[in-house]
Amino acid sequence: MTTSLVHAATRTAAPNRTLAVLATAQFLVVLTTSIVNVALPQVRAGLDLSAAALSWVVNAYVLLFGALLLLGGRLGDVHGLRRVFLAGLALFTGSTLAAGLAGNAVMLIGARAGQGIGAALLAPTALALVLRLFPAGAARGTAMGVWGAVSGAGGAAGVILGGLLSGILGWRAVFFVTVPVALTLLVAAWYWVEPDQPRGGTVDALSALSVTAGLIAVIYGLSDWHDVTARGSLVAGALLLTVFMIRQQRVVDPLVPRRIFTVGRVGPANALMSLLDAVWIGLFFFLPLYQQRTLGYSPAVAGVTQLPLALSITALSWATPRLDRLLPRRTVLGGGLVALTAGLAWLSRAPHDGTFLADLLGPSLLAGAGLGVAFVELTSLSAAGVPAGDSGLAGGLVNATRQVGGAVGLAVLTAVVAGGDYGAAFTGAALIAAASAVLSLIWLRS
Incomplete structure (x- = not known):
């Protein structure tokens, strides 16, 4: 009788424990988006960056994160959500440490790009794992409530921590503070997020390339559309996304199948x-x-x-x-x-x-x-x-x-x-x- 109760309690706790791991990953992604922005003046002074280099400290993360989300989600379906989530979290953790240790603009921008790629792999797969873990109904509603709560908390925590840490400990602290959390999360996810069955198949390379490059160009173009270069980027992005949409009609296994919208x-x-x-x-x-x-x-x-x-x-x-x-x-x-x-x-x-x-x-x-x-x-x-x-x-x-x-x-x-x-x-x-x-x-x- 006692053993049965223990097993029942474990089964009940396991989904909530997994949700805690996945929600913490979402918290880190949102936190990383906002925590660096407040520390930008200290970053510029600390590494003697030009205005253009400083803008790429933000853009390198934002552009790659936004552009690779579709590919990251599809890779999770094809190769396994847990596998891609862990790979993304590992890349995100290593890149965050590298950003804190960066000694020049190239190292910092490269590390921020790595953070963006890692976030693009872990963010969609974390949400997908939550959706699989909790079927439609009250349980999923509760899980989505937690998801929204950590998203809001992550944005606020980033603004507050960014100002306090950069002012007291210096700009490197805004990166170092998340490394132990991410490492702990990586270990917890390895043990507590159960493997899933991959759908199999392949990811069309041309579709992935065109949509990724197109989204990068569009997001960059919209970031400063008064600039001639940015407007050119916007046009190029629109052309690349057109190529992507045409390609989706011709391949057997499209990256974004039409059925998803039905x-x-x-x-x-x-x-x-x-x-x-x-x-x-x-x-x-x-x-x-x-x-x-x-x-x-x-x-x-x-x-x-x-x-x-x-x-x-x-x-x-x-x-x-x-x-x-x-x-x-x-x-x-x-x-x-x-x-x-x-x-x-x-x-x-x-x-x-x-x-x-x-x-x-x-x-x-x-x-x-x-x-x-x-x-x-x-x-x-x-x-x-x-x-x-x-x-x-x-x-x-x-x-x-x-x-x-x-x-x-x-x-x-x-x-x-x-x-x-x-x-x-x-x-x-x-x-x-x-x-x-x-x-x-x-x-x-x-």
Whole structure:
């Protein structure tokens, strides 16, 4: 009797233990995206970098991460999700250590590129492993709530830790702090993430090359589309993606098969996720600028005052599966997007002499609640009904959608900001959120 109870408890604990490992990996990916940005002034001074080299400290990670997500997810389906996840995590860990030890610009940029490649392998496969581990229903909803919560917490932790560590211990600390966590995670994943059965098959090299190069060119082009070189990159990216789409119609086993968009609400969910991330990236980009350039906050104070936003995202991500048990998912998603719209519209009215309590706290809590709800719902919908053999692809697709949507959104919102009028950026983000709310009601009627 006692032995049976122990075995039952172990079986119950195992999925949650595995979820903890995979969610921590997601936390590290999000953390790495934000922690370095705050430390860039110290990085430039420490290695005597030019402005162009400093931009590539960010771009090397962002471009490769965003461009390789589709390929990373598909490699997981073909060769095994656990195997690709472990390979990505090992590369990510080694590259993070190399970044902390870098003695010049070439070493640092190369290490950041390695981080991006590793993240592109581990992020979609981690999500796919969660989707396989928890079948559709309440268990998956809870898992997605955890996923959204760690995503929100990772972004906030990166901003705060980046400012504190770089200011106290120097810029290398922003890399070194994650190495022991990643190493521990690698060991835990080796023992606690169970092997899966690969789908088999091959990955078409020309498709992989064209979509990767195309996404790199598009994301780079959108990052500074006022520049002639960037506009040329945008055109080249569009041509490469056209080649990719033509190629997908002609190969037997396409990298992104058309069938993925006919399952459930995968297509609409990814479209809405692109709009959501346009708002998400825009908010986290322009809010610190408003706080520092308009209100005169220091980087550390700006980071700390974003805690309510991050905590609201985390809390509502956790609560969303419980809301789904009380209300239709369409209603919950629509309500989240309306709350996001209201929070951004409120934030757009913040004056040049505003205060945190009067002008930032309320809209931050409201916008954060909307982001948390919408992120969890759209992540769940992006994989609902997808066959197990395509779960890596679904994970790569929704992550790639987020990256491209964020790049497009930031380019658009940057264009509407004139003379430091950050209210215009928040107004633009509110309009995007409002459009998302309307589209969600139209596309998700059943």
